[in-house]
Amino acid sequence: MRVTKYEHAALRIDEAGRALIIDPGSFTSPLDDLQNVVGVVLTHEHPDHWTPQHLDRLRKSVPNVPIYAPEGVAKAAPGYDIIVVHPGDTVTLEPFTLEFFGGTHAVIHESIPVVDNVGVLVNDEFYYPGDSYTVPKGRDVALLAAPIGAPWLKIGEAMDFVLAVKPRQAFGTHDMTVSQVGRDMGRARLTWATEQNGGAFLSxxxxDSTDI
Incomplete structure (x- = not known):
């Protein structure tokens, strides 16, 4: 299974000639080579994780591509056929098995409403929490996409999240809101956290892609 990082929070997973797209949002350049996409996962409704333009491009390439997301996305995107998923749900989308965790977005500030958010575990190996620190308890995570920068993020909490997940490998995501210096600092902190349990951090x- 190959995982490719795009700008900010967008990810592509390839397996057996098919692909899964996660969180193509407003900070992500238009994606190409979409003909083999068999599904889309949107972790929550914020525009840095999905846009109508990205979904329209995906549906143009694959007209009936299923889109999985929590209820908040279905309400925010009424023109799209969203398949609502909840924490605890498992979806089989050959060759992918998707298991969903969490339920709510990390708190930004008490004045800002907390929205629905799901983390997703793909094929029991790759985990992406969306905008949360939800740990997939009891799972042996081979590769973790860990957030580096966000209005809701404190780097010490991101480090604790990585320490709790104990991935064999990790890389940084959700990083377009920080400078180059800030991204490098975040990567250094998450490198330390990953290595505490014998894992390796990938920049x-x-x-860029990596294989599991």
């Missing part, structure tokens, strides 16, 4: 830039 992936947009377009």
């Amino acid at each position: 992936l830039d947009p377009g």
Whole structure:
């Protein structure tokens, strides 16, 4: 299974000639090579994780591509056929098995409403929490996409999240809101956290891939 990082929070997973797209949002350049996409996962409704333009491009390439997301996305995107998923749900989408965790977005501020958010575990190996610190308890995570920068993020909490997940490998995501210096600092902190349980941190830039 190959995981490719794009700008900010967008990810692509390839397996057996098919692909899954996660969170193509407003900070992500238009994606190409979409003909083999068999599904889309949107972790929550914020525009840095999905846009109508990205979904329209995906549906143009694959007209009936299923889109999985929590209820908040279905309400925010009424023109799209969203398949609502909840924490605890498992979806089989050959060759992918998707298991969903969490339920709510991390708190930004008490004045800002907390929205629905799901983390997703793909094929029991790759985990992405969306905008949360939800730990997939009891799972042996081979590869973790860990957030580096956000209005809701404190780097110490992101480090604790990585320490709790104990991935064998990790890389940074959700990083377009920080400077180059800030991204490098965040990567250094998450490197330390990953290594505490014997894991390795990967410095992936947009377009870079790694295999599990």
